[in-house]
Amino acid sequence: MARRNDKRERLIEAADALFHQQGVSNTTLANIASLADVPLGNVYYYFKSKDSITLAVIERRKKLLATLFSEWNNQTDVKSRLRALIEYVGTLADESAKFGDSLGSLCQELGKQGGTIGQAASQLMNDIIHWCEKQFKSLGKTDDDSSKLALNLVASLQGINLITLTFKDPQFVARQGEYLGQWIETV
Numbered sequence: 470m471a472r473r474n475d476k477r478e479r480l481i482e483a484a485d486a487l488f489h490q491q492g493v494s495n496t497t498l499a500n501i502a503s504l505a506d507v508p509l510g511n512v513y514y515y516f517k518s519k520d521s522i523t524l525a526v527i528e529r530r531k532k533l534l535a536t537l538f539s540e541w542n543n544q545t546d547v548k549s550r551l552r553a554l555i556e557y558v559g560t561l562a563d564e565s566a567k568f569g570d571s572l573g574s575l576c577q578e579l580g581k582q583g584g585t586i587g588q589a590a591s592q593l594m595n596d597i598i599h600w601c602e603k604q605f606k607s608l609g610k611t612d613d614d615s616s617k618l619a620l621n622l623v624a625s626l627q628g629i630n631l632i633t634l635t636f637k638d639p640q641f642v643a644r645q646g647e648y649l650g651q652w653i654e655t656v
Contacts, residue, residue: 476507477515479505479507480502480505480507480512480515480516481522481529482505483501483504483505484496484501484522484526485526485530485571486504487501488526488574488575489564489568489571489575490568492578493523493575493579494578498512498516498522520585523579523586524586524589526575527575527589527590527592530571530593531592531596534593534596534597535596537554537557538596538600540553541553541554547604547608548608548653548654550604551601552650552653554597554622554626555622555626555650556646558570558626558630558642558646559642559643561642562641562642562643563639565633565634566633566634566637566639567637568634569630569631569633570630572593572594572597573631575590575593576591576593597623598619598620598623599619601618601619601622601623602616602619603615604619605618605656608656618656625645625649626645626649629641629645630642
């Protein structure tokens with residue numbers, strides 16, 4: 470991990486990486502401090518608990534999604550926007566083969582917890598589904614059809630990441646990406 474001056478950001482970045490690689494429940498504050506190259510005692514200066522750093526990771530992911538949506542929304546062709554999402558998932562295929570989908574894994578693990586953290590994590594998945602719904606509406610689909618198409622797309626992407634992790638083969642993402650790219654052209 471690149472050493473930066475902002476200890477708080479380094480801690481969030483380290484937590485995000487470790488949550489993806491080994492899960493939230495298996496990650497300790499000591500693990501996070503070590504990867505961030507921050508003394509363990511300093512972690513408590515920035516975060517009062519593991520829950521607070523978990524919420525910071527969720528906020529970091531929310532900002533990343535907002536940046537991606539903004540970038541993709543710059544494309545004038547709606548189908549190109551949807552393909553950009555599919556292509557983005559494709560760029561993460563090797564990582565998904567090792568650790569699973571970073572967003573889906575986080576949402577799944579924290580969703581089991583429930584409470585504030587579970588709700589915050591579920592909002593990440595909701596943001597993706599909602600963005601996809603908007604794209605399908607822009608294609609002239611009804612609200613109901615847009616909702617179904619968005620859920621189908623996101624479920625397909627999440628499912629293929631699970632299969633990719635299960636079989637440790639990034640080619641599953643590539644093949645499903647090709648299929649979904651063709652599917653987008655037909656909707």
